[in-house]
Amino acid sequence: MDTIGFIGLGIMGAPMAGHLLDAGYPVIASDHRKPLPADLVEKGLAAVSGHDAVARAADILITMVPDTPQMAHVLFGERGVAAGLAPGKLVVDMSSISPLATKDFAARINALGCDYLDAPVSGGEVGAKAALLTIMAGGPERAFQRALPVFEKLGRNITLVGGNGVGQTTKVANQIVVALTIEAVAEALVFASKAGADPAKVRQALMGGLAASRILEVHGERMIKRTFAPGFRIELHQKDLALALEGAKALGVSLPNTSTTQQLFNSCVANGGAKEDHSGLVKALERMAAHEVA
Amino acid sequence: MDTIGFIGLGIMGAPMAGHLLDAGYPVIASDHRKPLPADLVEKGLAAVSGHDAVARAADILITMVPDTPQMAHVLFGERGVAAGLAPGKLVVDMSSISPLATKDFAARINALGCDYLDAPVSGGEVGAKAALLTIMAGGPERAFQRALPVFEKLGRNITLVGGNGVGQTTKVANQIVVALTIEAVAEALVFASKAGADPAKVRQALMGGLAASRILEVHGERMIKRTFAPGFRIELHQKDLALALEGAKALGVSLPNTSTTQQLFNSCVANGGAKEDHSGLVKALERMAAHEVA
Numbered sequence: 001m002d003t004i005g006f007i008g009l010g011i012m013g014a015p016m017a018g019h020l021l022d023a024g025y026p027v028i029a030s031d032h033r034k035p036l037p038a039d040l041v042e043k044g045l046a047a048v049s050g051h052d053a054v055a056r057a058a059d060i061l062i063t064m065v066p067d068t069p070q071m072a073h074v075l076f077g078e079r080g081v082a083a084g085l086a087p088g089k090l091v092v093d094m095s096s097i098s099p100l101a102t103k104d105f106a107a108r109i110n111a112l113g114c115d116y117l118d119a120p121v122s123g124g125e126v127g128a129k130a131a132l133l134t135i136m137a138g139g140p141e142r143a144f145q146r147a148l149p150v151f152e153k154l155g156r157n158i159t160l161v162g163g164n165g166v167g168q169t170t171k172v173a174n175q176i177v178v179a180l181t182i183e184a185v186a187e188a189l190v191f192a193s194k195a196g197a198d199p200a201k202v203r204q205a206l207m208g209g210l211a212a213s214r215i216l217e218v219h220g221e222r223m224i225k226r227t228f229a230p231g232f233r234i235e236l237h238q239k240d241l242a243l244a245l246e247g248a249k250a251l252g253v254s255l256p257n258t259s260t261t262q263q264l265f266n267s268c269v270a271n272g273g274a275k276e277d278h279s280g281l282v283k284a285l286e287r288m289a290a291h292e293v294a
Numbered sequence: 295m296d297t298i299g300f301i302g303l304g305i306m307g308a309p310m311a312g313h314l315l316d317a318g319y320p321v322i323a324s325d326h327r328k329p330l331p332a333d334l335v336e337k338g339l340a341a342v343s344g345h346d347a348v349a350r351a352a353d354i355l356i357t358m359v360p361d362t363p364q365m366a367h368v369l370f371g372e373r374g375v376a377a378g379l380a381p382g383k384l385v386v387d388m389s390s391i392s393p394l395a396t397k398d399f400a401a402r403i404n405a406l407g408c409d410y411l412d413a414p415v416s417g418g419e420v421g422a423k424a425a426l427l428t429i430m431a432g433g434p435e436r437a438f439q440r441a442l443p444v445f446e447k448l449g450r451n452i453t454l455v456g457g458n459g460v461g462q463t464t465k466v467a468n469q470i471v472v473a474l475t476i477e478a479v480a481e482a483l484v485f486a487s488k489a490g491a492d493p494a495k496v497r498q499a500l501m502g503g504l505a506a507s508r509i510l511e512v513h514g515e516r517m518i519k520r521t522f523a524p525g526f527r528i529e530l531h532q533k534d535l536a537l538a539l540e541g542a543k544a545l546g547v548s549l550p551n552t553s554t555t556q557q558l559f560n561s562c563v564a565n566g567g568a569k570e571d572h573s574g575l576v577k578a579l580e581r582m583a584a585h586e587v588a
Contacts, residue, residue, distance in 0.1 A: 099489055122503045134503035157502025161495045169489040170496050173482035177505035180481065180551070184474030187549045188467035191538065194545045195393060195463040201455045202464050208451025209416045209428035211471035213507030244485065251488045254582035255481045256558070257474070257551045264550070288548035 001025060004150065005058030007051055007074055007081070008095070009037055012121075013064035015129045016094075016154050021045060023153045028057045032079070055084030060150065061091045067239065068097040075105060087113025092147050094135075096120045096175075098243055099168035100250060106139070106164035115143035118167035121155060122174055124232045132156060136174070138167030172247060175240035176258050179278065181215040183261045186282035189223055193293045199224050219279035226294050231277030238265045295319060298444065299352030301345055301368055301375070302389070303331055306415070307358035309423045310388070310448050315339060317447045322351045326373070349378030354444065355385045361533065362391040369399060381407025386441050388429075390414045390469075392537055393462035394544060400433070400458035409437035412461035415449060416468055418526045426450060430468070432461030466541060469534035470552050473572065475509040477555045480576035483517055487587045493518050513573035520588050525571030532559045532568075 003026040006017045014037050021027050021043040029036055032049040041047075048057055051074055055061055061081055065071050071093060075081050081091065091109050093102070093116070106116035117139035127133040133155030137144055144160040151158045161170045188211075192202040203220045206212070222228065241262040248255045264284040271287070273280045286292050297320040300311045308331050314321050315337040323330055326343040335341075342351055345368055349355055355375055359365050365387060369375045375385065385403050387396070387410070400410035411433035421427040427449030431438055438454040445452045455464045482505075486496040497514045500506070516522065535556040542549045558578040565581070567574045580586050 122505075134499070136499045157499070159495065159499040159502070161499050162491050165489070166491045169486050169491045170499050173486040173491075173496050174500050174503060174505045176482040176485065177478045177500060177507075177510065180478030181475050181505070181507065183551055184471045184478065187474065187552055188470040191470065191542060191545070191547050191549060192463050192467040194547050195459070195541065197456050197460045197463045197467075201453065202467050205428070205430045205451070205453040205455050205464050206468050206471060208453070209468060210508050210512075211416075211468045211475070213471075213475065213509070214504050215507070216471065218504075247489065248485060251485070252583060253485050253488050253585070254579060255485060256554045257477055258481055260550045260554060285548060289546060291547070 002059040002146075002150070003028060003057065005029070005054035005061045006064075007054060007061065008064035009040065010064065010066075011125050012128045014040065016064065017045065018043060019131050019153045020150065025150070028054055030054050050079035051081045052079045052084035055081045055089065059089060060147065061089065062150075063091070063093045063095055065095045067095075068101045071095055071097050071105065072101070076108070082109070082112060085109070085112045085114050089114045090117065090143055090146055091115070092117045092119050092150075094119050094121055096171050096240060097168060099165045099172060099247060102138070102168045103165040115140055116164055117143050117147055118164060119147065119151065120167055120171035122171065123155065127155065135159070136161055136167045136170040138162055138169070139164050172240065172244050175237065176244050176255070178215065179237055179241055179261050180257050181213055182219050182278055182281050183257070183264065185216050185220045186223060186285050189220065189293045190282065190285045190289055190291065194289055194291045199293050222277060222279040223282040223293050228276040228280040230275065231279070233275050234265050234268050234278050234280055235274040237278045238262065238269065241265065296353040296440075296444070297322060297351065299323070299348035299355045300358070301348060301355065302358035303334065304358065304360070305419050306422045308334065310358065311339065312337060313425050313447045314444065319444070322348055324348050344373035345375045346373045346378035349375045349383065353383060354441065355383065356444070357385070357387045357389055359389045361389075362395045365389055365391050365399065366395070370402070376403070376406060379403070379406045379408050383408045384411065384437055384440055385409070386411045386413050386444075388413050388415055390465050390534060391462060393459045393466060393541060396432070396462045397459040409434055410458055411437050411441055412458060413441065413445065414462055414465035416465065417449065421449065429453070430455055430461045430464040432456055432463070433458050466534065466538050469531065470538050470549070472509065473531055473535055473555050474551050475507055476513050476572055476575050477551070477558065479510050479514045480517060480579050483514065483587045484576065484579045484583055484585065488583055488585045493587050516571060516573040517576040517587050522570040522574040524569065525573070527569050528559050528562050528572050528574055529568040531572045532556065532563065535559065
């Protein structure tokens with residue numbers, strides 16, 4: 001059984017590491033910056049000091065960090081993973097970061113004789129806790145097969161989509177569809193409500209046809225019932241759409257509705273909604289129309 | 295059994311009238327402008343001359359016409375339905391027309407002692423032929439109950455959403471969600487494809503999570519396989535988004551992504567795509583990116 005080094009025991013990472021410990025994997029983390037979560041230590045989490053030390057002790061390194069700069073720091077900064085790697089080890093980045101930076105990171109890790117997988121997830125904190133994450137992987141087939149037993153402890157709908165960077169590209173594509181579908185449902189419900197229709201009945205009628213989606217079901221209901229506790233925070237979705245728009249510029253792609261939807265997220269943040277669920281996007285349209293769906 | 299007067303035996307109306315004849319309803323239509331479809335006559339369709347004559351002979355008048363001006367003409371023009379109505383008859387408009395005009399039409403029909411239902415459908419030609427239309431009704435409960443046995447011969451997912459106009463409002467809301475979800479999927483697939491990912495694999499990975507929708511399934515596949523034969527024509531979806539944008543102005547609602555998506559439909563029409571399926575929207579983004587998904 002591979003020994004797992006886990007870097008990033010936050011809201012997502014901690015329950016994920018817990019599942020791996022539960023499954024019997026030896027899991028190692030670094031306590032050089034702060035003490036390790038007590039519940040994980042109780043389950044057998046081992047401590048070393050520094051990401052380089054984690055890399056030395058583990059066969060597979062899993063990273064789950066907030067953004068591209070932190071991922072760069074964890075890999076290549078002081079006491080970084082790269083300093084502790086040896087040929088044959090595998091780096092699996094499950095963070096959601098830049099697809100373009102990922103190709104560069106993968107090349108630099110490959111140069112050390114190690115495979116790299118980008119394997120971002122969707123499903124959020126709820127999915128992480130329930131081990132029901134969707135995992136979108138990019139990298140070599142052999143690396144994917146090696147990581148697959150680990151992934152199977154963390155989620156379902158596990159897909160190798162392509163080479164390095166393609167996992168992150170797929171995650172960005174996912175976040176484009178999710179944000180723009182939330183925006184679509186919000187436009188429809190604000191329109192219908194201001195026209196005098198009951199938005200709950202409209203949602204119900206639409207669920208039977210071509211407009212049906214997970215978003216209409218889950219986020220449509222949130223908009224109507226005004227349950228904007230996260231869920232998935234607007235400030236995180238802003239980060240994902242920033243990756244989409246940055247990528248669009250670099251690739252020469254036009255994403256008109258992604259661009260506008262990001263502006264609506266900006267408006268939500270300006271009005272104190274950064275930490276609300278992304279279904280709170282509806283409030284930006286409500287303010288524009290001086291009318292609440294509820 | 296109510297006698298049905300059917301006005302508008304086009305691509306949608308003809309199969310709908312056929313289902314009613316199959317179910318044993320007496321169905322009457324006007325041949326004052328052109329001969330009636332032979333297959334319907336064979337099933338027992340009766341002919342009179344003029345919409346006023348249809349209204350005189352029928353208990354329930356069903357209309358299925360292309361747009362608001364034609365509906366106004368059918369009801370209130372020369373030899374129109376209104377001239378032949380008597381108290382107790384029911385007008386059921388299954389066309390997709392303006393919610394605002396609908397309230398006016400309903401009031402004028404009510405003044406003649408007749409109920410009015412707006413009952414637009416989704417599901418297109420395929421749904422009409424298979425009797426699987428989604429029906430979104432607006433009007434009085436008693437009128438809905440009277441029409442329900444007829445609706446049940448034409449579709450499923452039959453909902454009384456509210457009063458007159460609300461059926462049409464719901465249809466507009468449906469078309470907003472459908473168009474904007476198609477646009478969302480198109481942005482995601484063009485982005486992913488230009489970033490070097492296989493769009494078919496991306497679509498597959500996304501189907502497992504929160505991005506899942508009927509549109510991603512059906513229209514996402516059309517974009518990848520380049521099957522743009524209708525389906526539902528871009529020029530018809532343009533008409534529906536025009537109703538949304540006209541309604542938004544009248545109501546004081548802002549629909550930013552509906553507005554942009556209509557511009558993309560305009561671009562499709564400019565490039566010869568008016569009669570393609572609405573999934574052909576992706577071509578507008580492809581032209582902007584100088585890159586095809588396929």
